[in-house]
Amino acid sequence: MKQAVHFGAGNIGRGFIGALFSESGYHVTFVDVAEQVINKLNEEKSYHVKLAQSQEEQITIENVSGINNMTHAEDVIGVIQHATYLTTAIGPNILPRIAPLIARGLTERVSVTDEKLYIIACENQIGATDILKQHILDSLDDDIKAKLEGKVYFFNSAVDRIVPIQDQSSLDVLVEPYFEWVVETTETIPPVTGMTLVEDLAPFIERKLFTVNTGHAVIAYLGYLAGKETIDETLADEEIVTQVRETLKETGAYLVKEYGLDEQQHLAYIDKNIERFKNTYLNDGVTRVGRAPIRKLGPEDRLVRPATQAQKAGLAYTHLANAIAAALLFDYPEDEEAMEIQKIIQDKGPATVLTTISGLPEDSDITKEVVRRYHALKA
Ligand SMILES: NC(=O)c1ccc[n+]([C@@H]2O[C@H](COP(=O)([O-])OP(=O)(O)OC[C@H]3O[C@@H](n4cnc5c(N)ncnc54)[C@H](O)[C@@H]3O)[C@@H](O)[C@H]2O)c1
Numbered sequence: 001m002k003q004a005v006h007f008g009a010g011n012i013g014r015g016f017i018g019a020l021f022s023e024s025g026y027h028v029t030f031v032d033v034a035e036q037v038i039n040k041l042n043e044e045k046s047y048h049v050k051l052a053q054s055q056e057e058q059i060t061i062e063n064v065s066g067i068n069n070m071t072h073a074e075d076v077i078g079v080i081q082h083a084t085y086l087t088t089a090i091g092p093n094i095l096p097r098i099a100p101l102i103a104r105g106l107t108e109r110v111s112v113t114d115e116k117l118y119i120i121a122c123e124n125q126i127g128a129t130d131i132l133k134q135h136i137l138d139s140l141d142d143d144i145k146a147k148l149e150g151k152v153y154f155f156n157s158a159v160d161r162i163v164p165i166q167d168q169s170s171l172d173v174l175v176e177p178y179f180e181w182v183v184e185t186t187e188t189i190p191p192v193t194g195m196t197l198v199e200d201l202a203p204f205i206e207r208k209l210f211t212v213n214t215g216h217a218v219i220a221y222l223g224y225l226a227g228k229e230t231i232d233e234t235l236a237d238e239e240i241v242t243q244v245r246e247t248l249k250e251t252g253a254y255l256v257k258e259y260g261l262d263e264q265q266h267l268a269y270i271d272k273n274i275e276r277f278k279n280t281y282l283n284d285g286v287t288r289v290g291r292a293p294i295r296k297l298g299p300e301d302r303l304v305r306p307a308t309q310a311q312k313a314g315l316a317y318t319h320l321a322n323a324i325a326a327a328l329l330f331d332y333p334e335d336e337e338a339m340e341i342q343k344i345i346q347d348k349g350p351a352t353v354l355t356t357i358s359g360l361p362e363d364s365d366i367t368k369e370v371v372r373r374y375h376a377l378k379a
């Protein structure tokens, strides 16, 4: 049986990427540090993907197993020898931590087989596979690096499927029915159900990140401020729906200009996504969607990049500035990054977060607008 190794047996791992490989006839080995999940995968050998919709529908995912990379690193190296695909959905911050183990797997692999291996990071980050590749190369000797040519391929990708935090007592995963997985390559690669190949990923990942994830972030941070628990509950407030739509019109104006998208089609894409967010069956928490605000306030991420790009293009960015200000007020105690931001604000003020985390100059118009809105929202 064809083999896929997937790092991260969490929401997207089990609910999306691993499920597609299984449906495409692969045995999927999940690699994760969550001992309980790994044990369950090895005991139960299957789980269900349930669709978040009115009509009950579930798919049984079979041919799955798990390895704990903390306790069984050698076994991970072993499965990498036989894999056709190696994918991740682990969180962008974790990629550097798994790269040395993947490098060890590749070192053994390239001396025993010429079979091709395709590596794809499935994270909400522009160029995530390139970043993973660099970390892997940093862990490899020059002779091994030379042997990767023609044998190990790295493709960037964009993944889209809303998968909320799950009931941890079961392997089953509740997912929204919609999904999109876009992979950048001109190679002919073994088919995987649901994978779309494109030559240039930039318009796809930016359209996704700056519509789905920007919109989601606006809802999460405004919802959190308004004391809401879930995304759909937040969208019951029409004022917030308006804020989301106006923010996405700002990112949309940049995307239309940058990539020559059809404006009407893009407005329809915005509307479609606002409807996705309203799904009442998902019960998706504002604290999941707002998680890791240091990452989300990064210069290349869903809020700051569209704002700086809009500013450069002479386009509006005031709603984006409002969303950034709301992110600065996300003081969820269980989120380490949120707490770190609150500490910086307390010690040095909101502008310091923008200069140190978002890479914005202190005297930039965006910084000034965000700080002004921060104080207004706080009041
Ligand atoms: N959930 C979604 O709706 C969604 C949609 C599209 C993309 N994504 C992206 O997919 C990625 C994963 O998100 P998720 O929601 O599935 O998160 P998650 O927390 O459910 O899953 C991450 C998994 O990685 C594991 N992990 C953490 N550190 C590890 C390590 N050092 N070694 C091995 N495993 C480790 C965790 O135990 C967890 O099972 C993120 O980049 C996210 O942005 C998520």
Ligand SMILES: O=P(O)(O)OC[C@@H](O)[C@@H](O)[C@H](O)[C@H](O)CO
Pocket (backbone or CB within 6 Å): 124, 159, 160, 161, 162, 163, 212, 213, 216, 217, 288, 289, 290, 291, 292
């Ligand atoms: O995963 P994050 O933390 O980058 O972003 C939170 C959500 O916006 C995200 O997980 C979406 O649900 C997903 O990107 C939809 O495809």
